[in-house]
Amino acid sequence: MSATPGHRPPWPVTLSALEHYAYCPRQAGLILLEDAFTDDAATVRGTLAHRRVHDPGQESRPRVRTLRALPVWHDELGLTGVCDVVEIHPDGTVLPVEHKSGAYRPGGAADVQVAAQAICLEQRLSTRIDTAAIYAMADRRRHTVAVDAAMRQRVARITEQVREVIKSQALPAPAADARCRRCSMNTGCMPKVLAKRPRFEKLRGALFTPAPETEWDD
Template identity: 60%
Template structure:
């Protein structure tokens, strides 16, 4: 089970803990992440149910060895200094010392997408735990049944850090990010809870009203 988020950090203490799944949610949509983190809100649809069914096996803790590769499933990972924690779907430990995190996704893989952030966070946690570099990870796509290799470079690591700070900002301010009201909302299982179109119209109406009713300069009368 993913460790709960801390809502506050002691003065001078470690950073607020952010789960690796929150990194992916925030990278996909900050408002979606806020609804989950602040309101414990979540809703399933056909896509999320497929994902749950796909993850049933990899979410059962266990390990096996085939040839020179040891495969560990549902491995808890963390990085105390960075305030990250979560669970790796699968981690391959090779005989030559390589460690490869594998994130399973039911849908299609998008290079540079939210899954890459979660995977990079896993790699950074594993590096801290095993004290060895992890330059690559894998996203397994259930849609095409392929493994997609992801490079964990400096840009990917920086993205993890900036995304984690954005998540902490949401947690500390206790305020929901604005609804994007774009194509992402069509595929989001939480759109009924989020009501992006309603909120987008509200913001548009408020902007139009402020433009209509701007205070007018006082008239100057000649004597």
């Protein structure tokens, strides 16, 4: 990433960190601060499914040029990462396509990741991208993601939130909700245990209240 002389570039944030944070801030914190990532069946399926798109290269089909594993970045936002697939069409349209092994969730964390890819591609290719796509391998179809003003603001906001986690070196609080059942890091995170900690502290305080100091006569 280039930098203006005398200007300190922002702390880099990876595109994958945006997805992790958008899904669960604590998940992102565990990965970024403790390098604690745990595989499960779903993550292994995703790794295997990404083998082809993660191999750098390009190919040309009728009227479409396809780039795979394309490195991208954004100087102002401090984003960096790799696009699974980028399609370049004859009319100049650039379409990033993120591949996911599971089912598509509209408005979910994957939308943030692929929108951030579009924003990075705009800078690298000097173009405007208003649409991105997610290919969900579970249903074998593409889902369109609008890269509109609201999504751009969401990407910028989450980028700063991720950066704050890195700077503060503090783990976000656990979610302890339905997301935890789908998270491969559930066991190490212990969301239900930690979510009840305030209650535990309150009960402990009630049970073990220090006795008032007593003055003794000489």
